Amino acid sequence: MCRALAYLGQPVLLDNLLFQPDSALVKQSFMPKMLGLLNLAGFGFKAWDRGSFDPDKPFGYASTSLPVYDRNLKALAEKIRPSCVLAHVRGVPYSTDAVISRQNVHPFQFPGCRIALAHNGDLDCMRDMKPLLVGHVRPEFVKMITGTTDSEWIYALLISNLEDPARSATAEEIVRAVEKTLAILRDTRARLGIALTSPVNLFITTGNQLAAVRYCFDFGCYRTDDPARLIEANFNYYSLWYTSGSEYGCHDGEWKMIGGADTADSIMIASEPLTRDTSTWLEVPEYSMIYADTRSGRPTVEVHYLD
Numbered sequence: 001m002c003r004a005l006a007y008l009g010q011p012v013l014l015d016n017l018l019f020q021p022d023s024a025l026v027k028q029s030f031m032p033k034m035l036g037l038l039n040l041a042g043f044g045f046k047a048w049d050r051g052s053f054d055p056d057k058p059f060g061y062a063s064t065s066l067p068v069y070d071r072n073l074k075a076l077a078e079k080i081r082p083s084c085v086l087a088h089v090r091g092v093p094y095s096t097d098a099v100i101s102r103q104n105v106h107p108f109q110f111p112g113c114r115i116a117l118a119h120n121g122d123l124d125c126m127r128d129m130k131p132l133l134v135g136h137v138r139p140e141f142v143k144m145i146t147g148t149t150d151s152e153w154i155y156a157l158l159i160s161n162l163e164d165p166a167r168s169a170t171a172e173e174i175v176r177a178v179e180k181t182l183a184i185l186r187d188t189r190a191r192l193g194i195a196l197t198s199p200v201n202l203f204i205t206t207g208n209q210l211a212a213v214r215y216c217f218d219f220g221c222y223r224t225d226d227p228a229r230l231i232e233a234n235f236n237y238y239s240l241w242y243t244s245g246s247e248y249g250c251h252d253g254e255w256k257m258i259g260g261a262d263t264a265d266s267i268m269i270a271s272e273p274l275t276r277d278t279s280t281w282l283e284v285p286e287y288s289m290i291y292a293d294t295r296s297g298r299p300t301v302e303v304h305y306l307d
Helices: 071-077 126-136 150-160 171-192
Strands: 003-008 043-048 059-063 084-089 116-121 198-205 209-214 241-245 247-251 254-258 266-270 288-293 300-305
Touching (some): 003 116, 059 071, 150 171, 171 198, 171 209, 209 266, 241 254, 247 266
Antiparallel strands (some): 003 084, 003 266, 043 059, 209 288
16 A cells, blocks of 8 residues: 655656655655555655765664654755665554554665665465575575564565575566565465465665566455455555656656657656656556666666566
């Protein structure tokens, strides 16, 4: 039920992603266009600036405050011009069981690991799954899990399936790690007899690479024993979109990405388009991973289909 965005390319003012556009990420916390629920459980971002000290280490920000009222966030957004961003507004079920804490704010990035991850979705029966999942997570990463979310466990599984989480992985290594992570989750769900819709849209970045996964376990299988636990958002496949071009900004009074894919040097992936003009946005296929990096000097997009 969250909303997220990832950007890679020419330096862009963070304000132009979070606050200014028609459907900027901060606006999606209280007025999402492709989700019927609000996202009021916190905000976080990781941002990489090539001109900053130690450019492989991102700026980080996390708060449980509503981002629309966050003056610190607004002040930072008006000053930072990163070349890569991963940002997330967190949504949780409307329930007294929900845990709102700094430890549960995305993106997740353990010390010494290059990959950061944000998640849009909800793994059903996660409390039952954790005892079975712990054996698939490297012991050093189990000790780093401090929150209560399914998302942090997905992140721990992902980096546990990388040969060396301290370096940038290749596209093939990220695909394999994603596939292994999903396979572990699928097997664990089967062992526990879990067959309920559970979306797992993932946003992954190292500062030089972007990947996003659009995936859902058992889509269309809903709880019937307790209607109060049926979330309206589960009736729709969680959205995921991307756009690429040579310049993102406000052009002739309209926020858009211009330049076209042929001359693209920037790419943006988001839960829903940030701009009113959606003509340059493409929907990520279901059960797939989109990948982009800057090896050739500009982002090259690849789509990998997942089991």
